[in-house]
Structure formats: structure tokens, C-alpha cells
Amino acid sequence: MKAYIIQRLLSLIPVMLVVAVVVFFIIHLTPGDPAAVILGPDASIEEVNHLREEMGLNLPIYEQFLIWITKVVQGDLGWSIYMDKPVLQAFLENLAPTLSLALMAQIIAILISIPAGIIAATKRGTFTDQTFMIISLLGISVPNFLLALLLVLVFAINFALLPVAGFQPLSSGILPHIQYLILPAFALGAIQAALIARVTRSSMLDVLNANYIKTARSKGVKKNVVIFKHALKNAFIPILTVIGQTFGQLIAGAVVIETVFNIPGIGQLIINAIMRRDFEVIQGTILLIAFSYVIINLIVDLLYGFFDPRVRLSAKN
Amino acid sequence: MEPLLKLNQLKTIFSTEKGKVTAVDDVSFEIHAGEMVGLVGESGCGKSVTSESILQLLNEKTTNYEGKILYKGKNLLELSEEQMRGIRGNEISMIFQDPMSSLNPVYTIGNQIAEAIMIHQRVGKKEANLRAIEMLRLTGIPSPEKRIHEYPHELSGGMRQRVMIALALSCKPQLLIADEPTTALDVTIQSQILELIQELREELDMGVILITHDLGVVAEVCTRVIVMYLGQIIEEADVKTLFKSPLHPYTKGLLKSIPHLDGDRTQKLNVIKGVVPSLQDVPSGCRFAPRCDFATEQCHENPPELLELENGQKVRCWNYEHILREAKDHAVTTSENK
Ligand SMILES: Nc1ncnc2c1ncn2[C@@H]1O[C@H](COP(=O)(O)OP(=O)(O)OP(=O)(O)O)[C@@H](O)[C@H]1O
Ligand code: SF4
Ligand SMILES: [Mg+2]
Numbered sequence: 068m069k070a071y072i073i074q075r076l077l078s079l080i081p082v083m084l085v086v087a088v089v090v091f092f093i094i095h096l097t098p099g100d101p102a103a104v105i106l107g108p109d110a111s112i113e114e115v116n117h118l119r120e121e122m123g124l125n126l127p128i129y130e131q132f133l134i135w136i137t138k139v140v141q142g143d144l145g146w147s148i149y150m151d152k153p154v155l156q157a158f159l160e161n162l163a164p165t166l167s168l169a170l171m172a173q174i175i176a177i178l179i180s181i182p183a184g185i186i187a188a189t190k191r192g193t194f195t196d197q198t199f200m201i202i203s204l205l206g207i208s209v210p211n212f213l214l215a216l217l218l219v220l221v222f223a224i225n226f227a228l229l230p231v232a233g234f235q236p237l238s239s240g241i242l243p244h245i246q247y248l249i250l251p252a253f254a255l256g257a258i259q260a261a262l263i264a265r266v267t268r269s270s271m272l273d274v275l276n277a278n279y280i281k282t283a284r285s286k287g288v289k290k291n292v293v294i295f296k297h298a299l300k301n302a303f304i305p306i307l308t309v310i311g312q313t314f315g316q317l318i319a320g321a322v323v324i325e326t327v328f329n330i331p332g333i334g335q336l337i338i339n340a341i342m343r344r345d346f347e348v349i350q351g352t353i354l355l356i357a358f359s360y361v362i363i364n365l366i367v368d369l370l371y372g373f374f375d376p377r378v379r380l381s382a383k384n
Numbered sequence: 385m386e387p388l389l390k391l392n393q394l395k396t397i398f399s400t401e402k403g404k405v406t407a408v409d410d411v412s413f414e415i416h417a418g419e420m421v422g423l424v425g426e427s428g429c430g431k432s433v434t435s436e437s438i439l440q441l442l443n444e445k446t447t448n449y450e451g452k453i454l455y456k457g458k459n460l461l462e463l464s465e466e467q468m469r470g471i472r473g474n475e476i477s478m479i480f481q482d483p484m485s486s487l488n489p490v491y492t493i494g495n496q497i498a499e500a501i502m503i504h505q506r507v508g509k510k511e512a513n514l515r516a517i518e519m520l521r522l523t524g525i526p527s528p529e530k531r532i533h534e535y536p537h538e539l540s541g542g543m544r545q546r547v548m549i550a551l552a553l554s555c556k557p558q559l560l561i562a563d564e565p566t567t568a569l570d571v572t573i574q575s576q577i578l579e580l581i582q583e584l585r586e587e588l589d590m591g592v593i594l595i596t597h598d599l600g601v602v603a604e605v606c607t608r609v610i611v612m613y614l615g616q617i618i619e620e621a622d623v624k625t626l627f628k629s630p631l632h633p634y635t636k637g638l639l640k641s642i643p644h645l646d647g648d649r650t651q652k653l654n655v656i657k658g659v660v661p662s663l664q665d666v667p668s669g670c671r672f673a674p675r676c677d678f679a680t681e682q683c684h685e686n687p688p689e690l691l692e693l694e695n696g697q698k699v700r701c702w703n704y705e706h707i708l709r710e711a712k713d714h715a716v717t718t719s720e721n722k
């Protein structure tokens with residue numbers, strides 16, 4: 068198992084390298100001169116050139132890349148000229164709200180979707196099943212910012228139950244923290260919930276038709292035990308896969324939702340950085356997001372082994 | 385003596401997208417304690433549906449049962465789900481057609497056998513595990529105390545089938561339904577498994593329904609045979625009678641198709657001309673008429689009843705007497721020629 072994890076971690080290196088190259092070149096090849104943006108429209112050409120030199124922007128692009136990547140490998144993700152602090156620090160400061168938002172969205176999504184999927188599967192073809200599937204189709208097709216606005220309209224403005232926007236850190240109490248996050252988390256988690264519900268349903272339907280389910284019933288096992296012990300554990304692999312995959316989407320969606328709800332998270336960090344052409348922040352943040360994404364995938368893969376002994380065995384060998 | 389199991393005009397009707405189909409149509413037979421009865425017929429004739437109907441394992445929303453399934457005099461179709469659970473795996477057990485997919489891949493085999501024991505015998509986990517080990521030992525699995533910690537994919541097909549048998553027999557059932565327990569296995573393992581079922585039947589005085597394609601197997605281990613065609617019983621007799629003087633043209637066809645002992649036993653029975661019609665368009669007269677060499681006008685128009693003869697043999701054919709006479713004449717002429 069240890070060897071397997073090490074092997075997997077090593078295999079992340081080329082992936083991260085590709086991400087680094089792509090991010091770097093996309094940013095550096097897009098028009099827009101950071102030096103000019105920093106100095107504003109009134110700056111003279113000399114001043115701009117001077118700053119470009121200071122920032123290393125007039126070096127050939129591959130040299131710029133080498134300088135950057137060498138620093139990254141050493142753990143130095145760069146410096147934000149605007150915020151005047153290390154990129155890593157800016158990232159970590161903005162991470163907590165995003166993480167809270169994403170986790171809460173994921174938890175809401177899982178709590179709604181897995182039971183819904185199981186119920187739909189066991190009541191296949193009935194009114195309940197069809198209703199759930201129509202709701203999930205809506206969940207997938209409505210863009211999350213639209214859902215966010217609708218939720219705000221109903222729960223924050225019409226009924227005034229929840230705050231319209233803003234954020235309270237966990238340090239100011241769990242209740243206000245949740246109060247501020249619940250609408251954004253719901254708006255963000257809706258698509259996840261819909262996707263997971265559909266996968267849960269189809270995976271459960273597959274499994275419920277399997278021969279071993281008949282065997283379980285032929286032993287005299289209770290219906291609920293058949294569903295939750297014999298079927299669900301088998302159905303969990305595809306469910307886990309979507310949860311893992313959609314966590315990436317969740318982070319992407321968080322960027323949008325943070326903007327709608329004015330939450331000081333990674334989304335705002337990136338959007339502000341893009342508007343200011345704060346190159347090092349953009350590069351560093353995207354790299355870190357990609358890194359967390361592959362780590363999450365690794366964790367998901369390791370979890371497979373928990374649900375499926377066949378995976379465990381092949382990992383051993 | 386009261387039979388252990390008595391099916392009384394059982395009908396199993398599926399609601400499908402294309403309408404209702406009656407996969408098992410008016411099937412009646414009896415099984416006594418300690419008796420091994422063969423249930424044979426081509427693929428799709430309703431053997432599995434019949435056996436799964438007995439335990440009501442088919443999809444309850446799309447399946448309707450008619451008739452009676454009397455187990456020790458009680459009609460199983462009238463029992464509640466909870467009462468049925470008390471029968472499943474405890475008094476009546478089943479071994480399924482495909483050992484490779486009949487065990488749950490994510491639980492150890494020990495867990496799966498112990499589960500059945502804990503449900504029916506009110507014992508704790510430890511005791512259940514010990515009994516599971518005992519059952520595995522009984523089915524001839526080497527070092528069972530280690531095996532209980534293994535997962536199905538770590539075992540060969542033969543071993544998995546033994547696990548299925550151990551599982552089915554773990555609560556000492558009175559009736560075992562073995563649905564082609566050996567088709568997926570190679571010949572030596574096949575005969576070992578059959579021997580095992582045979583031994584356990586004697587030991588537990590268990591009734592056994594053995595479903596198989598292989599009439600050779602039936603000849604070896606069964607005392608009685610039931611032949612099904614397109615959802616109906618078309619002939620039933622004790623093994624000797626059936627092999628010596630089959631009355632139904634379909635049974636004759638089946639017997640002709642037995643491969644020789646040294647040949648490939650796993651080959652399916654498919655030498656009868658023509659194909660089995662689908663359940664959607666069952667012939668209105670005798671169901672075998674489109675494929676029968678002896679078919680007359682009457683055969684195409686009216687469905688024959690299952691008749692019971694003096695010797696206890698049952699047959700569903702208008703012309704069985706004629707066929708019997710012809711067979712006798714044939715036997716006489718061939719012996720004269722010698
Ligand atoms: N759930 C179902 N819905 C509709 N038709 C079904 C269903 N299950 C089985 N059938 C049909 O019932 C018929 C009998 O099937 P069954 O599985 O009992 O055949 P079998 O005799 O066991 O064949 P085999 O030897 O291949 O196992 C087949 O025509 C099959 O298509
Ligand atoms: S009833 Fe007629 S068609 Fe049917 S099996 Fe007998 S002879 Fe053949
Ligand atoms: Mg079958």
C-alpha cells in the first residue's frame with residue numbers, strides 16, 4: 068500500500084509539470100502588459116520599460132519560465148505586486164472561505180443526492196422516481212449563478228431568513244458561519260447533487276439486478292439490509308468517482324458563487340488577480356488548485372480500496 | 385405421505401413493455417423429502433423462473449403468481465414478506481446458475497455464510513463464523529478457517545460453487561433448489577459437486593430439485609424427471625421409465641441429443657429441429673406442434689392436457705399412444721433384424 072501511494076505521488080510530477088507549462092504560457096501569451104497595468108495609463112514608456120526589466124518581463128519567455136519553475140520547485144510560488152505579499156500566503160488566507168463553501172456544498176449535495184438516488188432506484192418507474200429525476204435534470208441545467216440569485220430573492224429578500232451576501236469566518240461562531248454560507252453552498256451544490264443522484268440511481272439499478280442480490284434475498288435477508296448492505300457498498304464506486312470528479316467543478320463553480328455572494332475566497336483572489344494582471348498570483352493559485360485537485364483524486368482512488376476488495380488486492384501486488 | 389412441496393397449477397406472469405407473458409403456465413408437481421428430482425428442458429423453457437417463483441425472488445412489481453405453492457401444506461403465495469423471509473435460506477434454499485456472479489464481491493465469503501446463519505439461527509457472530517467454517521469444510525474446501533477471510537474473486541469457479549452450496553446448506557434446509565449447479569464447471573469438479581449434493585441430501589433427508597440441461601447427469605443422480613417446454617410440463621416420469629420409454633416427441637428429441645459419455649457433456653441440447661417460439665406468440669394448439677414430426681391437425685388446433693397414465697408417467701401429447709406403438713414396432717423390427 069505504501070509503495071502504491073509513493074508510486075502514485077511520483078506519477079503526479081509529470082501531471083503537475085504539464086499544468087505548470089500550460090498555465091504559464093497561457094498567461095504569458097495573452098495580450099496585456101502587467102507593467103503597464105500596474106503603472107496606470109499615465110505612466111511613460113520609459114517607466115513601463117523599467118518596471119518590465121525589474122519584473123524580468125523582457126527576458127525570453129522560456130527563461131522567464133525556467134526562473135519561475137525553479138522557484139516553484141523550491142516552494143516559492145512568487146510575490147503579489149498588488150497585495151505585496153507572497154502568493155502562498157494570499158492563497159492560504161483566501162482558502163478557508165472557499166474550503167468551507169466547497170465542503171458545505173459537497174456535504175449538502177451528498178446528503179440530498181444519495182438518499183434521493185437510492186429511493187429513485189428502489190422505486191424505479193414510479194411517480195417518486197420520475198419527480199426526482201425531473202428535479203435532478205433541472206438541477207443540472209440551471210446555471211448556478213441563476214440559482215444563487217433565485218435563492219437570494221426568495222430566502223434573503225422575500226422571507227428575510229438569511230443574509231443576502233457576505234461572509235463570517237468560522238472564528239466568529241459556527242452559527243453565523245453557516246448562516247452566511249448556506250445559500251451559496253446550496254447554489255453551488257445543486258449541480259453536484261443532481262449529478263450524484265443520477266449516478267447513484269443508475270449504479271443502484273445495475274447492482275440491484277445483479278445475481279448476488281438475488282442470493283442475498285434467497286438467504287432471507289431483509290429488504291433494507293439488501294439495499295444498504297449488499298447493494299449500496301457495491302454501487303459506491305461510481306458514486307465515489309463522480310464525487311471526486313465533481314469536486315473539481317465545485318471549486319470552479321465556487322469562483323462564480325463567491326463573486327455573487329461577495330465571499331473573500333480563492334475565486335475572488337483569482338478574479339482580482341486576472342483583472343490586475345497579477346501574473347504570479349494567477350499562476351501560483353491555479354497551480355495550487357490543480358495540485359489540490361490531483362491530491363483529491365488520489366484520496367478518492369485510495370478510498371476505492373475501502374469499498375472494493377478487488378482494488379485493494381491489485382494494489383497489493 | 386404429504387409431499388414436501390406441491391406446486392398446484394402455478395402460473396408466473398410477467399408484465400413487460402410488450403404486454404403480459406406467462407413464463408410458467410399451469411405447472412404442477414410434487415417433491416418428497418429425501419428425493420432428488422430433475423427439471424430439464426431447453427434454454428428459456430422456464431426452469432429458473434419456476435424455481436425462483438417458489439421462493440418469490442422475482443421482481444415483485446412486474447411479476448404475478450397464480451395457483452398454489454404448497455410447502456408442507458402451507459401456501460407460500462399467501463405468506464407475508466416476513467414469513468417468507470423465514471423460509472428463504474432456512475427451509476428452502478437455492479443454488480444459482482452462475483457461481484461467478486452469485487456471491488457479493490465486496491464481502492468475505494465467511495461474512496456471507498455467517499449472515500445467513502445469524503438471520504435464521506439466533507447465534508452470535510463468533511458462533512456463526514465457526515459454523516460457516518464447518519459448512520465450508522463439509523463441502524470439501526481446504527483450510528476453511530483461512531478461506532472465510534477471502535473474497536469471492538480470490539476463489540476459482542469450483543470453489544465459489546462450493547461456497548454457494550455451503551451457503552445454501554448452512555441452515556440445513558429441507559428443500560434445495562439447485563439451478564444448473566455445475567454448468568459453468570469442468571467435468572471432474574462437476575461430478576464432485578453432484579456427489580456432494582447427493583451425500584448431503586442423504587444426510588439431511590433433503591428434497592432436491594436439480595435443474596439441468598444435462599440428461600446424463602439426471603440419469604446418474606435423480607429418481608424422477610420433469611421435462612418442461614415453453615413454460616409447461618410436457619412429460620414427467622421416474623428416471624428409468626423416461627429413459628426407456630419416453631412418450632413425448634420432445635423428450636425423445638432431448639434423449640437423442642445426449643452426447644456420448646466420452647463426448648463433450650457441456651454442449652447444450654439443441655439438436656431438435658426448429659426454434660422455441662417466443663412467449664409472446666405461443667402456438668394455440670400443442671406448443672410443440674411447429675417442431676413436431678408427429679403433428680396432426682388436432683395438434684395445431686387444440687392444446688393437449690397433461691395426462692397421467694397407470695404407471696404414474698405423465699405426458700402432454702395427443703398422439704402418445706400412437707407414438708408408443710410405433711416405438712414398440714420399431715423395437716420389434718430392429719431386434720428381428722439382428
Ligand atoms: N423478468 C422477466 N420478464 C420477462 N420475461 C422473463 C423474465 N425472466 C425470464 N423471462 C422469460 O421467461 C422465460 C423462461 O426463462 P428461464 O430463465 O426460466 O429459462 P431457463 O429454462 O432457466 O433457461 P436456461 O436453461 O437458459 O437457464 C424466458 O423466455 C425468459 O425470456
Ligand atoms: S400433441 Fe401433436 S404436436 Fe404436440 S407433441 Fe404430441 S404429436 Fe407432437
Ligand atoms: Mg435458467
